[in-house]
Amino acid sequence: MGSISIICLLVLSLLLPTAKAEEISVAVASNFTAPMKEIASLFEQSTGHKVRLSFGSSGKFYAQIKHGAPFQIFFSADQKKPEQLERDRLIAPSSRFTYARGRLALWSSQKGFVKGNTDRLRQLQFNKLALANPKLAPYGVAAIEVLERLSLIEATQNKWVQGENIAQTYQFVSTGNAELGFVALSQILKDGKLKTGSSWVIPENLYNPIKQDVVLLLRGENSPAAQALLSFIKEPQVKQIMTSYGYKPLAANP
Amino acid sequence: MSFSEADLAAIWLTLRLATTVTLLLLIIGTPIAWWLARTSSVWKAPIAAIVALPLILPPTVLGFYLLIAMGPHGFFGQFTQSLGLGTLPFTFWGLVIASVFYSMPFVVQPIQNAMEAIGERPLEVAATLRAGPFDRFFTVVLPLAKPGFITASILGFAHTVGEFGIILMIGGNIPGETRVISVQIYDHVEALEFMQAHALSGAMLIFSFSVLLALYWLQRKQKVSLLN
Numbered sequence: 001m002g003s004i005s006i007i008c009l010l011v012l013s014l015l016l017p018t019a020k021a022e023e024i025s026v027a028v029a030s031n032f033t034a035p036m037k038e039i040a041s042l043f044e045q046s047t048g049h050k051v052r053l054s055f056g057s058s059g060k061f062y063a064q065i066k067h068g069a070p071f072q073i074f075f076s077a078d079q080k081k082p083e084q085l086e087r088d089r090l091i092a093p094s095s096r097f098t099y100a101r102g103r104l105a106l107w108s109s110q111k112g113f114v115k116g117n118t119d120r121l122r123q124l125q126f127n128k129l130a131l132a133n134p135k136l137a138p139y140g141v142a143a144i145e146v147l148e149r150l151s152l153i154e155a156t157q158n159k160w161v162q163g164e165n166i167a168q169t170y171q172f173v174s175t176g177n178a179e180l181g182f183v184a185l186s187q188i189l190k191d192g193k194l195k196t197g198s199s200w201v202i203p204e205n206l207y208n209p210i211k212q213d214v215v216l217l218l219r220g221e222n223s224p225a226a227q228a229l230l231s232f233i234k235e236p237q238v239k240q241i242m243t244s245y246g247y248k249p250l251a252a253n254p
Numbered sequence: 255m256s257f258s259e260a261d262l263a264a265i266w267l268t269l270r271l272a273t274t275v276t277l278l279l280l281i282i283g284t285p286i287a288w289w290l291a292r293t294s295s296v297w298k299a300p301i302a303a304i305v306a307l308p309l310i311l312p313p314t315v316l317g318f319y320l321l322i323a324m325g326p327h328g329f330f331g332q333f334t335q336s337l338g339l340g341t342l343p344f345t346f347w348g349l350v351i352a353s354v355f356y357s358m359p360f361v362v363q364p365i366q367n368a369m370e371a372i373g374e375r376p377l378e379v380a381a382t383l384r385a386g387p388f389d390r391f392f393t394v395v396l397p398l399a400k401p402g403f404i405t406a407s408i409l410g411f412a413h414t415v416g417e418f419g420i421i422l423m424i425g426g427n428i429p430g431e432t433r434v435i436s437v438q439i440y441d442h443v444e445a446l447e448f449m450q451a452h453a454l455s456g457a458m459l460i461f462s463f464s465v466l467l468a469l470y471w472l473q474r475k476q477k478v479s480l481l482n
Binding site for chain 1: 321322324325326327340341343344422423426427428440441443444445446
């Protein structure tokens with residue numbers, strides 16, 4: 001009897017740590033790539049859980065989740081897709097909340113090309129203007145709103161090139177194929193500073209807030225690690241990471 | 255199944271692209287195929303390998319290199335800029351050049367095979383009848399290699415219609431200029447417009463099947479006529 005219970009204890013002690021540390025799959029919108037990598041490694045260090053990150057466009061993730069993709073959490077670039085998933089009953093009830101507010105920047109990979117204002121844009125002194133496809137990407141919608149406010153839609157339209165998502169838009173500008181582009185501030189900032197090139201951080205009164213929602217998917221409903229990551233997102237140190245990439249972390253969510 | 259104006263624009267653009275690319279490839283590919291079919295040079299293997307590269311390279315690799323090479327800092331981009339042509343990404347002609355590379359093996363290889371199958375004999379006979387090299391090429395090689403040219407045209411055209419990865423990387427999704435059918439389908443799916451995606455995808459499926467069916471029918475007919 002005694003030896004059996006000792007063996008049982010031994011087996012349990014072997015099993016327990018592995019059963020506790022979990023691996024979760026998380027879908028992340030392209031614009032949140034850089035901060036999410038930092039957040040995930042911080043989370044892994046402090047909890048011992050493993051996080052497998054997939055980056056892509058929110059639209060593609062929506063279609064994949066709807067067709068059974070094995071993600072537990074979905075960080076969207078907008079509110080539309082998480083809301084749709086909620087209506088489809090594919091998320092844990094009332095798990096949806098806004099984790100960050102994205103910001104838009106006009107950026108060039110050349111130094112001194114954009115002088116922190118609209119001059120370059122208004123004078124039409126550029127070969128191409130890259131923006132994310134407004135049909136697919138919230139940062140594209142915001143870019144169109146800015147151009148509308150500045151009454152520059154018609155003047156610039158023949159110079160537009162559209163990326164399928166904000167990552168591709170960034171790529172068009174960083175390779176110099178487009179001299180100007182509307183990108184996510186998070187893509188060009190590191191530790192609160194511009195990494196390369198020149199930019200105009202667009203005032204937030206020129207576009208509607210880019211609210212980005214996260215949801216706990218049905219597959220993650222019973223996962224302690226997934227729930228831990230969602231509460232970890234609200235920690236002050238995570239908010240600090242978001243701020244350093246130019247996001248406005250949402251303190252009080254409605 | 256009905257198509258929106260944007261869908262129709264994408265279909266028309268795709269047909270224009272595929273036709274242009276096929277014609278260009280027949281012009282460029284024929285001398286390459288002829289050389290590959292006849293040569294015993296040490297360069298035969300490397301050139302044949304380069305022509306066949308797109309068969310195994312992921313389109314992202316080709317698209318990535320083209321985006322950089324054709325960009326303002328790339329060697330090809332600087333060349334086109336010095337000619338006053340600007341840079342090629344995000345233009346119709348940029349897609350044409352990318353597709354010429356990408357569809358090259360589908361045109362060169364069938365022509366090369368057909369030319370190799372002719373062998374030396376008909377050319378020697380023509381030479382004894384005092385046909386010059388050009389005469390021999392146009393009156394003997396071209397007619398005899400006709401099945402190869404037909405296969406090459408069909409495959410080159412169909413493969414260009416089905417192109418996606420490279421165009422996504424260097425196209426910039428401009429309506430009427432670079433937004434081809436495959437990109438339009440991708441957009442529909444991403445925008446959750448599954449009905450429209452179904453319509454275009456269904457059309458592509460029917461098109462591709464018909465093309466291949468026509469190709470295999472033609473090949474069968476040719477074999478039968480050769481036997482008779």
